[in-house]
Amino acid sequence: MKSGVAVLVCGDDEALVTETARALERVGDGFETRTAASDASASSVGAVDCVVSVQSETPALVETLRRDAPSLPVVAFGDWDADVVSALLEDGATEYVQRGSDEQYVVLAHRIERAVTVDGDAPSVAHEGFERYAEVIEALDDGVYALDDTGAFVFVNEAMAELTGYAVEDLLGEHTSVIKDHEAVTVAESKLRDLLSSDAPDDIGTTFELQLRRADGETVPCEDHMTVLYGPDGEFRGTAGVIRDITERKRREEMLSTLQETSRSLMQAPSREQVAAIVANAAERVLGVNLAVVRLYDADERVLRPAATTEATTDRLGERPVYDLDEGQAGQVFASGEAAMYGESHRLDAETTAQSGIYYPIGVHGTLSVLSEEPDAFDDVDRQVVALLATNAAAACNRAKREQEVRETRERIATILERINGLIENTVEVLVEATTREAVEAGVCAELAATEPYTFAWVGRPAVRGDELVASEWAGDAPIAMEGLSVSTSGDAPGARALAEHTTEVVDDFSGDDEWSERAREAGIESMMAIPLSYTDSTYGVLYVCSDQPDAFDDRERVVLEALGRAVANAINAIESGKILSADKVVELEFTVDDRDLLLSRVSAATGAALSSVDAVTQDDGSLRLYLTTEGGDSDEILAELADDDAVVEATRVAEHEGSALFDVVVETSLLATLVDHGAVPKAVGGENGVARYTIELPYEADAREVFSLVEDNYDGTDLAGYHEHERPVQTRQEFRASLADRFTDRQETALRTAFFGGFFEWPREVDGDELAGAMDISRPTYHQHLRAAQQKVFEELFE
Known part of the structure; x- marks a missing residue:
């Protein structure tokens, strides 16, 4: 190769042409560049050794140069589609270089050098091109090689020698399998004949994986980026490639695959103990070490118990002990929540040492210990793997614990429901019978x-x-x-x-x-x-x-x-309450109460009127409706006193006649309701001068003293006024009224009560139908309709 190479860079994009020319001078060895437009002719080219056509829209320049200067190398440099590339090569382009890669200008310079020949010495181009950039190539961590058309190594860097286990001088001149005419052929027997054991691709340039057999027989997984070199006439010129050791990448891929499999298993584990067994096994498979211990925290005893160990752990270290919190490496890690990693000899506990170890907390559930008998056995990747295992284990333990709690809760609820159902069923039977x-x-x-x-x-x-x-x-x-x-x-x-x-x-x-x-x-x-x-x-x-x-x-x-x-x-x-209905004898109890906590006592004291409860009805909402008659006193004052009383929900004056009046009063609670709840039947209830008087009937066998004590304990001024025992009538008024009440509608019963207690049936009448209808807030015809219906039912009960 002559000392200087003159290169003409042509193209439509002036900026791109200039950038390419400057880059070639920077990376090339002795390149001298000139630039021109894409329509340059052979006469304008001048004395150059090579022309670079940069991203021209048409291959017109290639056609012209091939016609006028057939021996001048032309390298096409662009990112055309396949049809344009094919046209360029058919029209005589010597080389084609794809734009856009990180090393595009280095590759372009190499192709220019390969295309330029001196004294017809074409086979040495590949070797000379690599030699030019030997300094850059030697700095690479990946192995770089070049093969001539016979399959012999013409260039290797030190990284390639280290990867194969041979010295550089031992590799140069040796042969291996190469691509020739797009087919894999064996060229020569040599000590490196099996160096590249995989079939090579049939592409011009491609990346594939292979198993590289080192000098010592060890097989190393590698990735080879191979490019097949062709001359201007299309003849095979050699092969160049970059080989990278992908052992670590393969290891990580296997780790990832195993971790994914482990994660799926962990998410299906039914208990924390099963989680521990999966994690211990995964630590051995993923990290390639056979010493691993998983401890689970016992909250009741506040200790860390070994839940899962690899077989080798027991063989070499014996049965692992239970740790208190802060005891041993595992206890310290669990208590602090911080992981620990050692690359030198250290104590596991008072009796055991390890050369290397990674200790990681599994959340609040326990710890994972991964050990080795070799120093510096773990790197950052191992630490990350252990961290991922521990994190996944913590999540799996949380899930397993929740599911176990759900199962236990369901079982407990089922047991409780069974017990409760039986208890309620039996108790209801007792209450009914x-x-x-x-x-x-x-x-x-x-x-x-x-x-x-x-x-x-x-x-x-x-x-x-x-x-x-x-x-x-x-x-x-x-x-x-x-x-x-x-x-x-x-x-x-x-x-x-x-x-x-x-x-x-x-x-x-x-x-x-x-x-x-x-x-x-x-x-x-x-x-x-x-x-x-x-x-x-x-x-x-x-x-x-x-x-x-x-x-x-x-x-x-x-x-x-x-x-x-x-x-x-x-x-x-x-x-x-039912005793009074079936008793042959009854007890009549009469008592007085001088206590302003009672409504009749308050109203009689405030108005000077004598009040009597002529009837009382318990309503659906639990309130008590009282019909009170009054003698003496001012009825307006009595009504106002009743309406203002806190115990009264509603008060209405139904009728009034010559100093007497009838009031319809609704109260929420009263002593009368309490007495009824205890089985008493009211006979007479009244109040005068602040003293309330009650006459009630109780079943003979009832404890009358208990009822009286109930009143006495809750109201001041309670005195016993009378106590009598007598035979129960054949049918009590209560029974008769109960049978009628079942037949009345609410309106009928109210109409009949207001008419009777208001004096409507007296002669002369003390109140007329208009007043009674107004008290019920209905028309007079409607009132009389309800009243007649109620009267008919009373007479039917009497005479039928």
Whole structure:
């Protein structure tokens, strides 16, 4: 090759032509460049060694040069499509170089040198081109080689020699498989005949993977970017290539594949223990080390327990110990939450050492330890892999723990529902079949005591005198002496708040010095729930449910037992209320109350009128409708007093006649409603001069003293005025009224009541139909229609 190469750069784009010329002078060895437009003729070319056609729209210049200067090399440099490239080569372009690569100008310079021949010495072009750029090529980490048309190495760099395991001088002149006429052929026997063992591609230039066999017989995965070189006449000139060791890339690909497989397995693991086994196995497969330990945190004992180890770990290090927090490398990593990596000898714990190790926390679930008996066995990639394994393991443990909790919760709920369904079914049967209060209490206690986790149940009734609950019925295996047991309701004894506030009370501490707490401690009771037996404003006592397990009463238990308590109270109320209907004898109880907490007491004291309740009806919303007659006093003042009273929801004056008046009053709560709830039948209720007077009937076997004590305990100035026992009539007024009430509509009943108590049936009439209709806010014809319908039903009940 002559010392200087004159190159003419032509093209349509003046800026691109100038850039290409300058780049060739910079990278070429002794290049002298000139520039011209793409329409240059052979005469204008002058004395040059090579012409570079840069991105010309047409191959016109190539055609002209080939005609006028057939021996002048022309290198096409652009990014044309395949048709243009084909036309350029057919018209005589010596070389074609694709624009756009990182090394485009180096490749262009190499092709120019290859195209330029001196004294017809074409076969040496490839070798000389590489020699020109030997300094740059030697700086590369990848192996670079050049083969002549016989398949012999004419150039290799030091990286290629290191990759193959041969010295440079041993490779030069040797042969291997090459591309000739687009087919793989074996050229010569040599010690490198198997160096490139894969079939080479049939493209001009391509990248493929191969297994390179080193001098020592080791096989190394490589990637070869091979280019086949052709001369101007299309003859094969040689091969050039760049070989890169892809061992690390292959290792990472295998790591990634194994990690993906591991991740899928982890997401399906049903438990933390299964997660640990998968991670230990994956550490061995991915990192190629056989010493790995996964520990899981035991929250109850606050220790790290070995959950999974590789077989080699046990063989070489023995059974791995349990670590306390901060003990050993694993304990320290778990406690701090920070990973650790060692490349030299260090202690695992007081008895064991390792040469290399990576220790990573698995979230709040445990640790992963990967060990080696070689120093500096792990790099940053290994650390990243261990971090990814630990992170995925933590996520899998979280998922497995949640799913396990869901399974356990479902099983627990199923067990609870089965137990609750059985308890409710049996208790409802007891409530339906019981005919006495004692049977209700005894049956409920027996059913509760027979249901886990309950071991004992009892009912405490309020004492007639004194602030205490007295045990009435009980059942269970707990050794508790219940005879004579009482619980104070005036302090903090268990159940006192349940009775006073009508709310459930859960007790987990029996350290009190009251009698019940002492007996519960001795019997091994760990927790208890006190449920008030409440119906409206009345409480029939407290149901105590006990367990020998701590914290046995969660929210579900409370909901069920509260509902059970209400059902028991309703049953007791129904039994107590129904006694009056079936009793052969009744007790008539009369008492007075001088307490302004009662409506009749307040109104009579404020107005000076005498008030009497002639009827009372419980409405659907639970309120009580009273029909009050008054004697004396000013009716306007009485109406105003009733309307302004906080206990009154609604007050209406129905009728008025010569100092007497009838009022329709709706109240939310009253002592009268409480008495009815306890089985009493009101006979007469009134109020005069601030003193209310009640006459009620009770079933003979009922505890009249208990009812009187209920009033006495809640109202000041309560005095017993009379107590009488007498035979029950064949049909009580209550029974007769109940049968009629079932036949009336609401309007019919109201029309009849207002007419009767308003004096409509007196003669002369004390009130006319207009007044009564106005009180009901309906027309007079409509009122009379309701009244006549009600009268007909009364007469039918009397005479049919």
